Amino acid sequence: MDLIFKAIVNQVSKKSGLKLEMYRESYLRRRIELRMRILGLKDLSEYYSYLKSCEKEVEELVNAIAINVTEFMRDKTPFEFFMKKILPKISYKKILRFWSAGCAYGEEAYSIAICALEATESNFTVYATDIDEDCLQKATLGVYAESQLRNLDEEIKRKYFEKVGNRFKVKEFVKRHVRFKRHDLTSQEPITKFLDTIFCRNVMIYFTEEQKAKVLRDFHDALVDGGYLIIGKSESIPRQGFDCVSLTEKVYRKV
Ligand SMILES: C[S@@+](CC[C@H](N)C(=O)[O-])C[C@H]1O[C@@H](n2cnc3c(N)ncnc32)[C@H](O)[C@@H]1O
Known part of the structure; x- marks a missing residue:
């Protein structure tokens, strides 16, 4: 790592609290480089x-690092797996707790809630966390463009959303189950314990192996x-502490 790059990492880590060296x-x-291009700076x-x-x-820069691309039931089949194979196995419990870690604008968290309903x-x-405050504010509002709902069928849309102009708002009875909070996976302890399922999708891809561990x-x-x-779907983890339940859906289980 050259000195200037290191200095940038240190400066931003110090000012933002985010451990940039873990990316x-x-x-x-x-x-x-993206920020440099936008600002017209050459080195x-x-x-x-x-x-x-x-x-x-x-x-x-922190906003540029937090890429927030997401949608409802992203990749679809892992959510079907959750609904058809995981939830029936754990539904003997009266209370279930889920975590969407790196929830972006909230689509993943609301998808988990819809599956559970x-x-x-x-x-x-559903505990839903991200480092990006703007995202969390929008997630709390729960209003989305139709394109974000393209993986949902019409009946699910009707049941769980109300139409506000040309946008879709998550209904209150779904929202009631979801708690959004700022949380940094690089520097903070887990948001809570005794969780039944954690979704951490398309977040660890940005981290070093040390941070991932x-x-x-x-x-x-x-x-x-x-x-x-x-x-x-494109991620993998070492097996330590986890058994693989489905390699295609990337579902693991604590041993
Ligand atoms: C590509 S989105 C993934 C959203 C959703 N999980 C999905 O798969 O559709 C990655 C999210 O991870 C968040 N993120 C990045 N670094 C993080 C960190 N250190 N702690 C918590 N969230 C982080 C970003 O802000 C962004 O919203």
């Missing part, structure tokens, strides 16, 4: 000077025995 270097470089030292002189740039009589809470230890601690972890 993959190649990923960080691409996000910094890292120019960017470093700008970063020191402009307070707001720390926030801008469809497939279980148990009471449940830390997050997996945290998830292991936070799950009940036999609790499930669902990661992104």
Whole structure:
């Protein structure tokens, strides 16, 4: 890691509280280059000077690092697996607890709630966290463009959303189950314990192996025995502490 790059990482980590050194270097470089292009700066030292002189740039870079692409029931089949194979197995419990870690604009968290409303009589809470405050504010409102709902069939849309103009608002009885909170996976303890299922999809791809191992230890601690972890379709994890339940759906279970 060259000195200027290191200085940028240190500066932003100090000012934002986010442990930037826990993100993959190649990923960080691409996000910094994106900021440099937007600002018309030609190299890292120019960017470093700008970063020191402009307070707001720390926030801008953190926003650039937090890529928030998501949608309801992203990839669809892991949510079907959750609904058809996991929920029936754990529904003997009166209360269920789920965590959407890196929830972006909330689509994943509400998808979990919709699956639970469809497939279980148990009471449940979905904890939904992200580092990005703007995302969390929008997630709390729960209003989405139709394109975000393209994986949902018409009946699910009618049941769980109300139409507001040309947008779709999550109904109150769904929202009541979801609790949004700012939480940083790099520096904070798990949001809560005794979780039945954790969804952490398309988040750990940005982390170093060391950070990924830390997050997996945290998830292991936070799950009940036999609790499930669902990661992104393109991701993989070492088996330590987890058995693979479905390789295609990327579902793991705490040993
Ligand atoms: C690509 S989105 C994934 C959203 C959703 N999980 C999905 O699969 O559709 C990645 C999210 O991870 C969040 N994120 C990045 N670093 C994080 C961290 N250290 N702690 C918590 N969330 C983080 C970003 O803000 C972003 O909203």
